[in-house]
Amino acid sequence: MFWWIIKRDILLAMRRRSDVLTTLFFFVIVVSLFPLSVGPEINMLRTMAPGVVWVAALLASMLSLGRMFSGDYQDGTLEQMLLSPHSLSLLVLGKAFAHWLVSGVPLVLMAPVLGIQYDLSVDALLVLTASLLLGTPVLSLIGAIGAALTLGLRGGGVLVSLLVLPLYIPVLIFGSGAVEASAAGLGYDAHFSLLGAFFLVSLVFAPWAVASSLRISME
Amino acid sequence: MAINWFKYSSPASFYSLAGKMIPIFVIAATIFLIAGLYIGFFVAPTDFQQGEAYRIIFIHVPAAWMSMFLYVVMAFWAGIGLAFNTRLSSMVATAIAPTGAMFTFLALWTGSLWGKPMWGTWWVWDARLTSELILLFLYIGFMSLQAAIDDPRRADKAGAILALVGVINIPIIYFSVQWWNTLHQGASVSLNQSPTMATTMLWGMLIMALASWMYSIAMTLMRTRVIILERESHTAWVSELHQKEIAR
Numbered sequence: 001m002f003w004w005i006i007k008r009d010i011l012l013a014m015r016r017r018s019d020v021l022t023t024l025f026f027f028v029i030v031v032s033l034f035p036l037s038v039g040p041e042i043n044m045l046r047t048m049a050p051g052v053v054w055v056a057a058l059l060a061s062m063l064s065l066g067r068m069f070s071g072d073y074q075d076g077t078l079e080q081m082l083l084s085p086h087s088l089s090l091l092v093l094g095k096a097f098a099h100w101l102v103s104g105v106p107l108v109l110m111a112p113v114l115g116i117q118y119d120l121s122v123d124a125l126l127v128l129t130a131s132l133l134l135g136t137p138v139l140s141l142i143g144a145i146g147a148a149l150t151l152g153l154r155g156g157g158v159l160v161s162l163l164v165l166p167l168y169i170p171v172l173i174f175g176s177g178a179v180e181a182s183a184a185g186l187g188y189d190a191h192f193s194l195l196g197a198f199f200l201v202s203l204v205f206a207p208w209a210v211a212s213s214l215r216i217s218m219e
Numbered sequence: 220m221a222i223n224w225f226k227y228s229s230p231a232s233f234y235s236l237a238g239k240m241i242p243i244f245v246i247a248a249t250i251f252l253i254a255g256l257y258i259g260f261f262v263a264p265t266d267f268q269q270g271e272a273y274r275i276i277f278i279h280v281p282a283a284w285m286s287m288f289l290y291v292v293m294a295f296w297a298g299i300g301l302a303f304n305t306r307l308s309s310m311v312a313t314a315i316a317p318t319g320a321m322f323t324f325l326a327l328w329t330g331s332l333w334g335k336p337m338w339g340t341w342w343v344w345d346a347r348l349t350s351e352l353i354l355l356f357l358y359i360g361f362m363s364l365q366a367a368i369d370d371p372r373r374a375d376k377a378g379a380i381l382a383l384v385g386v387i388n389i390p391i392i393y394f395s396v397q398w399w400n401t402l403h404q405g406a407s408v409s410l411n412q413s414p415t416m417a418t419t420m421l422w423g424m425l426i427m428a429l430a431s432w433m434y435s436i437a438m439t440l441m442r443t444r445v446i447i448l449e450r451e452s453h454t455a456w457v458s459e460l461h462q463k464e465i466a467r
Contacts, residue, residue: 145380145381145384149364149377149380149381150364150367153367153368154367155367156367159363159364159367162356162359162360162363162364163360163364163381165356166353166356166357166360166385167384167385169349169353201387205384209380209383209384212380213377213380216373216376216377216380217373217377219372219373
């Protein structure tokens with residue numbers, strides 16, 4: 001059932017490829033805007049890079065949150081999922097995983113290219129990619145809570161950013177912190193451990209919170 | 220003689236009880252506020268490092284305590300409302316949020332006023348300040364989520380889930396001083412060590428904290444009463460109350 005949901009969501013996303021690409025290009029554009037606004041000084045860009053890439057990734061993954069449940073909500077699939085005998089938490093986990101595959105993984109793959117724009121070293125690029133790889137699933141999981149809570153509300157898009165962005169902050173701090181630490185020649189194990197901890201905690205609690213939020217929203 | 224506590228979980232009896240309790244807490248808040256400010260400004264000695272500027276501590280620290288504590292209380296009542304489907308607890312949670320947001324803002328504001336003479340800047344991106352700012356965002360998120368949902372029951376439950384998720388933030392605030400060791404001074408008051416400040420200062424701060432408690436309780440009760448009236452406006456007891464008010 002878990003795999004079935006993932007397969008279905010990916011199929012749906014592939015049918016509307018432009019949605020996925022829009023998110024990805026939003027990410028690219030936001031990251032490319034910074035050198036234009038602060039000037040092309042390479043040393044400054046190098047120190048800014050982890051933060052800029054991470055903030056852009058946060059915003060990009062937030063943009064696509066609205067689509068996570070709204071399509072299923074409108075055509076009634078979500079109601080059927082709630083009625084199904086399978087555990088709703090597991091279905092939700094599948095949806096969050098599909099969201100990560102569709103919107104998170106492209107960001108992770110694109111990040112090294114954008115890092116080169118900012119003249120990051122190879123080590124820093126590796127750490128950046130790895131931190132995004134570990135951090136973006138957390139964004140999808142936490143974001144699913146916000147998406148479920150604001151389902152079908154007026155002004156849901158702006159509201160979801162208000163709800164979700166504060167919860168993203170710890171991930172942002174440690175994700176970009178890892179890259180900065182590696183650029184400064186310090187150890188970044190602690191950052192990765194904490195990112196991993198966030199991932200595990202959200203993996204355990206987020207599906208449950210999303211499932212109960214969906215039940216509340218669908219009442 | 221056992222008191223039936225569940226009697227007061229009905230909005231109607233809570234309404235009249237809260238009405239009787241509000242004056243008590245308002246008076247207590249005023250007395251503690253005057254006593255605390257008197258100790259803070261006239262009794263407490265001048266700090267030998269920070270001079271007179273430290274006196275903002277008497278507002279800053281209680282406000283910061285209350286901001287975190289009220290979030291936990293809010294999440295607690297919201298969680299009770301979610302688990303047991305009690306109307307009143309959710310209303311109390313909704314009523315606490317604005318007071319909590321106010322204290323969070325107050326803590327940030329006085330903190331920046333204190334930071335200017337001490338550290339030379341209004342704002343530093345230190346862990347504690349940042350966490351307090353995140354706390355403000357969480358309060359605002361909670362309030363705007365509830366405001367966006369028209370159905371009060373759904374608003375209560377959705378807010379409860381958000382509050383419970385946000386409660387993870389509270390330990391991060393509390394332990395952040397140990398996690399990132401930066402500019403903000405460590406906690407001066409702790410349970411297992413003797414405090415590093417003069418006793419009168421500590422007393423002033425504790426009394427101010429009590430004043431903030433009383434104020435928060437009074438405000439919460441007042442706001443809960445308003446919410447009860449708003450939501451129960453269709454019931455018989457509210458229209459009876461209304462008739463009485465008109466007759467007076």
